[in-house]
Amino acid sequence: xxxxxxxxxxAVILALEFGFFALLLAPHGTGPHTFANAANVALILKxxxxxxxxxxxAAMIIGAGGIDLAPGAVIxxxxxxxxxxxxxxxxxxxAACSVGLGVGFITGGLAALLIIGAHLPPFIATLGVMGIxxxxxxxxxxxxxxxxxxxLPAGTAPLGIPLAAWPGVVMLAFxxxxxxxxVRTATGRHILATGGNEVAARYAGVRVGRVQxxxxxxxxxxxxxxxxxxxxxQGQGKADLATGYELDIIAAAVVGGASLAGGRASVAGAVIGxxxxxxxxxxxxxxxxxxxxxxxxLGVAVLVIVVMDRLATREER
Amino acid sequence: MQPAALLEARGLVVRxxxxxxxxxxxxxxxxxxxxxxxxxxxAGKSTLLRVIAGALPPTAGxxxxxEGTRTAWVxxxxxxxxxxxxxxxxFLGQELRTRFGTLRERTMQEAAALALHDIGCRAQPxxxxxxxxxxxxxxxxxxxxxxxxxxLLLLDEPTAVLGEAETAQLFARVRALRKRGAAxxxxxxxxxxxxxIADRVTVLRDGQHVSTDAVAxxxxxxxxxxxxxxxxxxxxxxxxxxxxxxLQLASAATGRVRGLSLSVRQGEVVGLAGLVGAGRSAxxxxxxxxxxxxxxxxxxxxxPVFVPEDRNSKGLVASLRLRENLFLPARRWxxxxxxxxxxxxxxxxxxxxxxxxxxxPIGSLSGGNQQKLLxxxxxxxxxxLLLLDEPTAxxxxxxxxxxxxxxxxxxxxxxxxxxxxxxxxELLALCxxxxxxxxxxxxxxxxxxxxxxxxxxxxxxxAHQELTVGS
Numbered sequence: 001x002x003x004x005x006x007x008x009x010x011a012v013i014l015a016l017e018f019g020f021f022a023l024l025l026a027p028h029g030t031g032p033h034t035f036a037n038a039a040n041v042a043l044i045l046k047x048x049x050x051x052x053x054x055x056x057x058a059a060m061i062i063g064a065g066g067i068d069l070a071p072g073a074v075i076x077x078x079x080x081x082x083x084x085x086x087x088x089x090x091x092x093x094x095a096a097c098s099v100g101l102g103v104g105f106i107t108g109g110l111a112a113l114l115i116i117g118a119h120l121p122p123f124i125a126t127l128g129v130m131g132i133x134x135x136x137x138x139x140x141x142x143x144x145x146x147x148x149x150x151x152l153p154a155g156t157a158p159l160g161i162p163l164a165a166w167p168g169v170v171m172l173a174f175x176x177x178x179x180x181x182x183v184r185t186a187t188g189r190h191i192l193a194t195g196g197n198e199v200a201a202r203y204a205g206v207r208v209g210r211v212q213x214x215x216x217x218x219x220x221x222x223x224x225x226x227x228x229x230x231x232x233x234q235g236q237g238k239a240d241l242a243t244g245y246e247l248d249i250i251a252a253a254v255v256g257g258a259s260l261a262g263g264r265a266s267v268a269g270a271v272i273g274x275x276x277x278x279x280x281x282x283x284x285x286x287x288x289x290x291x292x293x294x295x296x297x298l299g300v301a302v303l304v305i306v307v308m309d310r311l312a313t314r315e316e317r
Numbered sequence: 318m319q320p321a322a323l324l325e326a327r328g329l330v331v332r333x334x335x336x337x338x339x340x341x342x343x344x345x346x347x348x349x350x351x352x353x354x355x356x357x358x359x360a361g362k363s364t365l366l367r368v369i370a371g372a373l374p375p376t377a378g379x380x381x382x383x384e385g386t387r388t389a390w391v392x393x394x395x396x397x398x399x400x401x402x403x404x405x406x407x408f409l410g411q412e413l414r415t416r417f418g419t420l421r422e423r424t425m426q427e428a429a430a431l432a433l434h435d436i437g438c439r440a441q442p443x444x445x446x447x448x449x450x451x452x453x454x455x456x457x458x459x460x461x462x463x464x465x466x467x468x469l470l471l472l473d474e475p476t477a478v479l480g481e482a483e484t485a486q487l488f489a490r491v492r493a494l495r496k497r498g499a500a501x502x503x504x505x506x507x508x509x510x511x512x513x514i515a516d517r518v519t520v521l522r523d524g525q526h527v528s529t530d531a532v533a534x535x536x537x538x539x540x541x542x543x544x545x546x547x548x549x550x551x552x553x554x555x556x557x558x559x560x561x562x563x564l565q566l567a568s569a570a571t572g573r574v575r576g577l578s579l580s581v582r583q584g585e586v587v588g589l590a591g592l593v594g595a596g597r598s599a600x601x602x603x604x605x606x607x608x609x610x611x612x613x614x615x616x617x618x619x620x621p622v623f624v625p626e627d628r629n630s631k632g633l634v635a636s637l638r639l640r641e642n643l644f645l646p647a648r649r650w651x652x653x654x655x656x657x658x659x660x661x662x663x664x665x666x667x668x669x670x671x672x673x674x675x676x677x678p679i680g681s682l683s684g685g686n687q688q689k690l691l692x693x694x695x696x697x698x699x700x701x702l703l704l705l706d707e708p709t710a711x712x713x714x715x716x717x718x719x720x721x722x723x724x725x726x727x728x729x730x731x732x733x734x735x736x737x738x739x740x741x742x743e744l745l746a747l748c749x750x751x752x753x754x755x756x757x758x759x760x761x762x763x764x765x766x767x768x769x770x771x772x773x774x775x776x777x778x779x780a781h782q783e784l785t786v787g788s
Binding site: 184185186187188189190192193195196197199200201202203204205206259262263264 | 607623625630631632633634635636637641644645646647648649650651652654694
């Protein structure tokens with residue numbers, strides 16, 4: 001029996017979820033549908049992308065047998081640095097964004113160094129990086145808040161794409177690229193081999209160190225990308241941003257098919273996982289009192305999906 | 318149930334979907350008997366053991382066991398929780414407690430030390446199981462089973478990872494158990510051992526019972542014939558002319574090994590014999606570049622290809638499919654699934670790997686076929702220097718013969734092969750020269766014509782008298 005939780009089944013869950021809420025939130029009598037309309041879908045896509053971009057990285061890291069607790073802090077640091085350089089230092093936008101991305105390279109590289117060089121367990125190494133990144137963000141802002149959206153002319157559309165659509169476009173574009181890498185390239189196979197059995201992969205000739213460096217640095221850059229996008233599109237550049245996002249990112253990857261034991265992961269699934277949570281959040285916000293149940297329902301949803309997957313695949317084992 | 322019988326199994330059927338693992342098997346175990354079960358892989362031996370152990374409910378049939386019989390089962394796989402100490406593992410679920418419920422650590426450790434000593438294991442009871450080499454892990458597994466003085470002992474390939482000395486110790490304990498009236502069901506591929514230890518032997522083929530005889534009434538040839546349904550020709554040792562030296566060790570030191578010098582030529586098969594801990598795997602790993610060399614030199618004029626021992630933990634990746642395990646690392650950056658499937662099928666045919674296709678999970682393959690897959694992965698690289706660590710551990714007799722033939726073919730085609738094995742007859746059958754290691758140093762190098770099982774056993778254990786094998 002195929003795994004319940006995988007790219008395909010996650011898509012089915014998403015479709016069912018969307019249909020469910022479309023029915024639940026259908027308007028009484030005539031009037032526009034508040035949930036199932038194009039603008040709301042675009043909104044869902046935009047907000048899901050903040051997690052979704054990070055979830056791409058998380059899927060690869062978990063697939064390689066690791067874990068990353070730093071994404072939330074890196075999102076914050078990247079957004080804050082981009083904001084600071086653009087607004088306070090007056091850098092051109094592209095330069096500020098590039099440095100923001102560079103932050104992800106550095107934090108990812110630091111994690112890789114600690115894990116590969118110092119042989120620290122990934123949990124501990126990325127916990128440390130999380131602390132350093134978050135601390136750096138607070139140091140830079142000194143409590144300030146940067147809002148880039150005020151500084152950008154209305155109707156700014158880099159590359160012809162309206163600003164508000166950028167998060168979704170970035171997420172889908174990178175999801176396509178990394179899904180391809182995971183499924184159709186040697187890198188993807190080596191990542192899953194490393195996560196499945198690191199010793200065997202090493203003996204077979206896989207360069208395990210390189211694989212790990214790749215996933216942690218990529219994960220860092222993707223998280224930083226999320227932060228840059230947040231800063232530019234949402235105008236949010238503050239140090240306490242994205243607190244706790246790493247857990248939602250990991251949950252999205254797991255719902256999308258990643259196994260925390262390593263060796264199994266799906267980038268497409270992770271993105272769909274982030275959309276599942278995005279739809280849930282959006283729908284709950286439209287139900288009176290729904291936002292209070294937000295975290296509770298999300299937690300239960302993750303458990304239900306993963307337990308169902310376990311039960312469905314019990315036959316295999 | 319008969320009065321002297323400890324266990325009676327009738328009409329056992331085990332079916333997984335379309336596959337029938339056991340097809341109506343009957344078995345009776347008497348008190349004070351060592352009963353062997355033999356058969357090729359897929360014949361149903363391990364399945365039978367699992368059903369009797371109670372770990373697998375049969376599709377049909379029943380097992381009758383006297384009430385209150387203390388049963389111990391030692392499965393084939395040596396997978397233990399790495400972070401527990403040997404003593405903790407041995408008493409897991411059966412801990413000795415004080416009146417207040419706290420653990421009696423010291424008593425358990427002393428009992429564990431005794432049990433380990435009885436089985437001939439030199440590991441300390443406080444050592445973490447994960448740090449032990451596989452042979453000692455197996456001994457810890459056996460010690461746990463034997464400690465409880467079982468009345469029914471189920472052993473699945475217990476000697477696959479044990480050397481001569483460890484096997485002798487195990488047999489001594491098994492004989493002691495038998496004397497006390499216990500029944501032992503012993504599944505193994507090693508037919509000579511079975512003839513040495515068992516009282517009766519049952520042959521299974523394709524899930525069916527073929528015969529049950531007293532061991533005195535059969536010999537290896539008869540058993541093999543019944544297992545495979547045909548007679549296998551005896552192994553003949555081909556003569557080859559070796560070429561240039563492709564591997565040279567000059568006073569190399571790595572791990573426990575020191576001052577090792579040897580050379581391997583093209584077309585030559587050199588064997589490393591030694592007890593567990595003698596350093597054989599370390600030598601191969603050092604040659605493959607997976608372990609540092611702290612003195613001397615290792616020179617290879619060609620790239621070595623290494624096939625590790627312990628295929629489950631060091632060889633194959635369980636989460637990847639057959640084809641993906643074969644093409645690891647992948648050939649080119651952009652994968653071509655169709656081409657890979659085609660080539661995988663080619664290797665499956667060439668090495669006669671019995672499987673349901675190229676996309677199956679490797680867990681669905683038997684041990685012998687998994688080993689062949691691992692070899693196929695190595696052969697993909699067209700190796701001119703092949704390093705094999707225990708290439709036929711836990712592999713059935715049919716697959717073992719196929720692997721031996723393969724090794725001979727490769728050597729005849731000009732490959733240089735360095736292999737280790739705990740199976741002395743295997744070394745004698747395959748190798749041109751055998752290097753005997755003891756505690757990290759080479760004791761002697763023998764040409765196969767001058768070597769014998771007794772002489773090799775003596776060299777690797779350091780005994781100067783001639784050893785006799787068996788009871």
